Amino acid sequence: MSGPKTDYRRLMDDEIARVRGIGREAGTDRPPSLLLHSCCGPCSTAVITELAPDFRLTVFYYNPNIDTAGEYARRAAEQRRAISLLAVPHPVEYLDEGHLPGDFLPEAEPLASEPEGGARCSVCFRIRLERTAVRARELGFDWFCSTLTVSPHKDAPRINAIGTAVAARVGVRWLPSDFKKRDGYGRSIALSREFGLYRQDYCGCLWSREARPE
Numbered sequence: 425m426s427g428p429k430t431d432y433r434r435l436m437d438d439e440i441a442r443v444r445g446i447g448r449e450a451g452t453d454r455p456p457s458l459l460l461h462s463c464c465g466p467c468s469t470a471v472i473t474e475l476a477p478d479f480r481l482t483v484f485y486y487n488p489n490i491d492t493a494g495e496y497a498r499r500a501a502e503q504r505r506a507i508s509l510l511a512v513p514h515p516v517e518y519l520d521e522g523h524l525p526g527d528f529l530p531e532a533e534p535l536a537s538e539p540e541g542g543a544r545c546s547v548c549f550r551i552r553l554e555r556t557a558v559r560a561r562e563l564g565f566d567w568f569c570s571t572l573t574v575s576p577h578k579d580a581p582r583i584n585a586i587g588t589a590v591a592a593r594v595g596v597r598w599l600p601s602d603f604k605k606r607d608g609y610g611r612s613i614a615l616s617r618e619f620g621l622y623r624q625d626y627c628g629c630l631w632s633r634e635a636r637p638e
């Protein structure tokens with residue numbers, strides 16, 4: 425297993441270079457398909473622009489951690505709007521799994537007292553990545569990945585360790601990432617401002633809502 429000093433950004437660059445090489449050898453301009461789990465429209469902006477030249481992307485909106493149906497609908501609408509506004513070389517598809525808090529709450533409630541970044545978040549990442557991998561396999565995607573590593577509040581080694589373990593269990597390739605590196609987070613903020621996207625002030629679950637500063 426990769427240690428905490430692994431440079432996931434570098435691993436991603438190496439994988440993408442390999443994907444390009446395979447495409448050149450095959451003489452095809454049809455990139456491989458990738459199911460991209462997205463936590464929200466703002467975070468997805470920088471990630472989509474980064475991956476779209478090399479993959480046929482479908483954004484997978486699966487976030488059962490979001491606390492209310494209204495908040496879910498608002499964030500999903502902003503996700504669709506972000507996709508429609510981005511200038512990308514290949515069309516980006518959108519797949520919404522719907523608001524399914526029952527996937528999250530039974531496992532999260534025993535961890536309610538955990539701080540943001542603690543054990544509850546590992547469960548939250550695993551639930552979201554696992555469903556993404558299962559859908560990727562069912563729908564025949566070549567790869568899966570997540571926008572989660574663009575946030576400076578989210579720990580890339582932990583997300584990549586979970587993604588790698590899920591990939592081995594489900595049998596789909598995980599694209600490692602650390603999108604926050606090389607100013608990915610800064611670009612997501614700039615694009616979100618440019619598009620006037622709603623930038624939520626809490627992560628998503630009811631405990632993160634309660635813990636947000638007044």
Ligand code: SF4
Nearest residue numbers: 545548627628629632
């Ligand atoms: S704080 Fe965010 S990542 Fe952690 S459990 Fe809540 S919604 Fe999930």
